[in-house]
Amino acid sequence: MEILYILIPLGLLVFAVAIWGFIWAVKTGQFDDMEGPAHRILMDDDDIRIPTQRKENSEKQAVEK
Amino acid sequence: MNGENEENCFHCSLPVPKNTHYHVEINGVEHAMCCPGCEAVAKAIVDGGLTSFYQYRTDTATTARAAVPEVLQELTLYDKPELQRTFVSIDDKNIKQASLILEGIVCAACVWLNEQHISALPGVIEFRVNYSSHRARVRWDDTQIQLSDILKAITSIGYLAHPFDAGRQEEVYKKERSNALKRLAIAGLGAIQVMMLAVALYAGDYSGMDAGLEHFMRWVSLLIATPVVFYSARSFFSSAWRDLKARQLGMDVPVSIAIGLAYAASCWATVSRSGEVYFDSVTMFTFFLLAGRFLEMGARQKAGQAAEELVKLLPAMATRITDDGDETIVVSELLRGDKVRIKPGDSIPADGIILEGRSSIDESLLTGESHPLAKTVDEKVIGGTVNIESPLVVEVQQVGEDTVLASIQRLLDRAQVEKPSIAKTADKVAAVFVGFLLLLVSLVSLWWWQHDPDQAFWIALSLLVVTCPCALSLATPAAMTAATGSLTRLGVLTTRGHALETLAKVTHVVLDKTGTLTKGQLALESMQVFAELDEQQSLDIAAALELGSEHPVAKVFLQNASQPNRLVASKIEAISGQGVTAQVDGVQYRLGCATYVADVDLSLHEQSRHSSEIFLADDKRLLAAFSLSDVLREQAAESVQALKAMGKQVWLVSGDNEAAVSHIAKQVGIDHVHHSMKPDGKLAVIHELQAKGEIVAMVGDGVNDAPVLAAAQVSIAMGGGTQLAQASADMVLLSEHLPHLVDGIKMAQRSVKIVKQNLSWALGYNLLALPLASMGYVAPWMAAIGMSASSLVVVVNALRLNKPLDV
Numbered sequence: 001m002e003i004l005y006i007l008i009p010l011g012l013l014v015f016a017v018a019i020w021g022f023i024w025a026v027k028t029g030q031f032d033d034m035e036g037p038a039h040r041i042l043m044d045d046d047d048i049r050i051p052t053q054r055k056e057n058s059e060k061q062a063v064e065k
Numbered sequence: 066m067n068g069e070n071e072e073n074c075f076h077c078s079l080p081v082p083k084n085t086h087y088h089v090e091i092n093g094v095e096h097a098m099c100c101p102g103c104e105a106v107a108k109a110i111v112d113g114g115l116t117s118f119y120q121y122r123t124d125t126a127t128t129a130r131a132a133v134p135e136v137l138q139e140l141t142l143y144d145k146p147e148l149q150r151t152f153v154s155i156d157d158k159n160i161k162q163a164s165l166i167l168e169g170i171v172c173a174a175c176v177w178l179n180e181q182h183i184s185a186l187p188g189v190i191e192f193r194v195n196y197s198s199h200r201a202r203v204r205w206d207d208t209q210i211q212l213s214d215i216l217k218a219i220t221s222i223g224y225l226a227h228p229f230d231a232g233r234q235e236e237v238y239k240k241e242r243s244n245a246l247k248r249l250a251i252a253g254l255g256a257i258q259v260m261m262l263a264v265a266l267y268a269g270d271y272s273g274m275d276a277g278l279e280h281f282m283r284w285v286s287l288l289i290a291t292p293v294v295f296y297s298a299r300s301f302f303s304s305a306w307r308d309l310k311a312r313q314l315g316m317d318v319p320v321s322i323a324i325g326l327a328y329a330a331s332c333w334a335t336v337s338r339s340g341e342v343y344f345d346s347v348t349m350f351t352f353f354l355l356a357g358r359f360l361e362m363g364a365r366q367k368a369g370q371a372a373e374e375l376v377k378l379l380p381a382m383a384t385r386i387t388d389d390g391d392e393t394i395v396v397s398e399l400l401r402g403d404k405v406r407i408k409p410g411d412s413i414p415a416d417g418i419i420l421e422g423r424s425s426i427d428e429s430l431l432t433g434e435s436h437p438l439a440k441t442v443d444e445k446v447i448g449g450t451v452n453i454e455s456p457l458v459v460e461v462q463q464v465g466e467d468t469v470l471a472s473i474q475r476l477l478d479r480a481q482v483e484k485p486s487i488a489k490t491a492d493k494v495a496a497v498f499v500g501f502l503l504l505l506v507s508l509v510s511l512w513w514w515q516h517d518p519d520q521a522f523w524i525a526l527s528l529l530v531v532t533c534p535c536a537l538s539l540a541t542p543a544a545m546t547a548a549t550g551s552l553t554r555l556g557v558l559t560t561r562g563h564a565l566e567t568l569a570k571v572t573h574v575v576l577d578k579t580g581t582l583t584k585g586q587l588a589l590e591s592m593q594v595f596a597e598l599d600e601q602q603s604l605d606i607a608a609a610l611e612l613g614s615e616h617p618v619a620k621v622f623l624q625n626a627s628q629p630n631r632l633v634a635s636k637i638e639a640i641s642g643q644g645v646t647a648q649v650d651g652v653q654y655r656l657g658c659a660t661y662v663a664d665v666d667l668s669l670h671e672q673s674r675h676s677s678e679i680f681l682a683d684d685k686r687l688l689a690a691f692s693l694s695d696v697l698r699e700q701a702a703e704s705v706q707a708l709k710a711m712g713k714q715v716w717l718v719s720g721d722n723e724a725a726v727s728h729i730a731k732q733v734g735i736d737h738v739h740h741s742m743k744p745d746g747k748l749a750v751i752h753e754l755q756a757k758g759e760i761v762a763m764v765g766d767g768v769n770d771a772p773v774l775a776a777a778q779v780s781i782a783m784g785g786g787t788q789l790a791q792a793s794a795d796m797v798l799l800s801e802h803l804p805h806l807v808d809g810i811k812m813a814q815r816s817v818k819i820v821k822q823n824l825s826w827a828l829g830y831n832l833l834a835l836p837l838a839s840m841g842y843v844a845p846w847m848a849a850i851g852m853s854a855s856s857l858v859v860v861v862n863a864l865r866l867n868k869p870l871d872v
Contacts, residue, residue, distance in 0.1 A: 001275065004278060004281075008285055012289070018254055022254075026247055033195040033196055035196045036173065039173025039177075039196065043177045
């Protein structure tokens, strides 16, 4: 069972990472809006008016034609 | 799309009036619109390339109001630096940041639409909408775009945005929330880890374990439990300390003692390699308590945010008349003696007296009076009320703290402080119990100290752990959390901890009339015709006369007239507070109250005193009489009956006149009626009941109800009511469905029953364990299992409240 002397500290490390990750999430406002992002992910943002995408889109259209 | 849908406006789903031709082509298909407002908005959405909005949306948009040029003009005022000072923060030289309250957000697609549309504007750096709170944060470059342009762009797609000062409360809330989340997460993750090790340790106790490994695991548990105790549970310690300083014994005192002692003893056991460790109990207990408090805080904050929006009641801008013409200024700059011009539809910026003009004023917000009052020169108007019909010039008499609105707010503050709280008695009982427990523990340990000093510490600890008020202090919050959750699913939001407990014991339910029992909107109740015209014809004529009027009475006729109304009135002349006269098809008609048509014979008509009477007459005869009244909410009568069946006294207290109030009371079957009540009168009624020892639940919706709501032992505000009322209430009936009030009381009674079961279980267990532990029969590990098991029983019992009500 000596392996536990390594595994448990490893578990502690995971625990510490989980806490750090959670605190990071709280600090960066990941929990501010609990409903919006679930919907937002379903909406396509590939809008032709976004400058970086406008070019790609027009190219894509040109290829399609 | 399909033919059936085309009957309704594609944008807002209202029926499209016949003979109107508003169309917008969306994704190659022509869609009908109900009004120019919706047409303009849909066009703006199509022009912006945002037609996906119509695919994504899960709810129909609110009907767009056609943007009035003056309103758009007013938005430019938000560019004034002196006004921006209150809500704009400057990030960099030209980069500014502001928070907006968005009105009209109904589904996630609205958020998408706003973000897409606004972010695409040149000069806007960031625009994020929070779907939960309907707030938006915008950052923009002042050299490229003005705030008013952003607000205009939001208006153009059919939403309304108000800047607000997010600085104060919002920040506090956010900090409170993120701190609570961090505490909860650390306690939760820690509890999981410690539990895992605890299972191994228990198994080791049973089947034997390498001593070194056991010692190692205890040390790891200690390591994990330390942040849980010193960080997560810190709030319990600090509030217990506060209680002690105030010479009180609250529930946090035993909680802190239990956590603190169990932790200290476990540490001692770990270091000295003796006894038992209780790290699992410590962490789990902390986690459960924190979870309950976190949920409670969420509900409280939601209600608090509503209070912020109260600021909107007063218009931000006022039109001051000066020698050099009109100028628009910020309301806070108004001084006593200023003359202000108030357009129809605007709210009145401050208390004052009318200098010119006559109009009707909607004071329902302040007085509960359901019909607008006619006011003319030399009469007083109150800040926050709405001018309905025609322009007024008002001399400002009171500003800021001296206004009626401010005094209501003060009344509210006072009532909230005076609020009697049943929760206090629960605390007192707890304090007695805790005092008794501490005394007993010290006596027992003293006795053992003298007779068998080796055992004294472990017996004292077992006693403390076994009688740990965990189950006792979890008994109430666990049940309340579960009940609050089920009620929220019903549309009843509980914002204060004691609300359910009090609601279960309520003896009197006091209801407000307008907006609570009724919907607060006028509707045609009955009508009589006296001449050759039939009912529909009379209604059509009335509607033609009232076309274009903002008065609530006009809306009733416009709704009831045939669609489309073929009749057109010419030479419309309105006399404020009296009536209107005009020609339709060459005949002169008059529509108004009894005094307005007094010259014709009204005796044909049966008097009814409870509703507003409107008469239609030509120059000599009475043609028709309409009675208009406020409509009852669905199932209002059934709810009142159900309340009575539960043995509650139901009272009606309203600011409206006697006839209207008693008419409604009769319809729903309420016997105790108080009418024509001002806020202080309502307050007196409640105080009188309370003086007799009754427990009062107040249900209301208006600003005038707010102080009363705060004074009642438990108060419920309607979801559609004013923000002030919601902020001062213990519960909010979001569904606005009165039967849910009855369900709420039933649920409260059920949860109190469960609390009682929990408490008697916890007490019974303690009474049994106490003598055994005092005599030294309980080993610390048995105490720990007993404590965990008793807490678990309490939690599982509380979870029964999650079951739906009618099963």
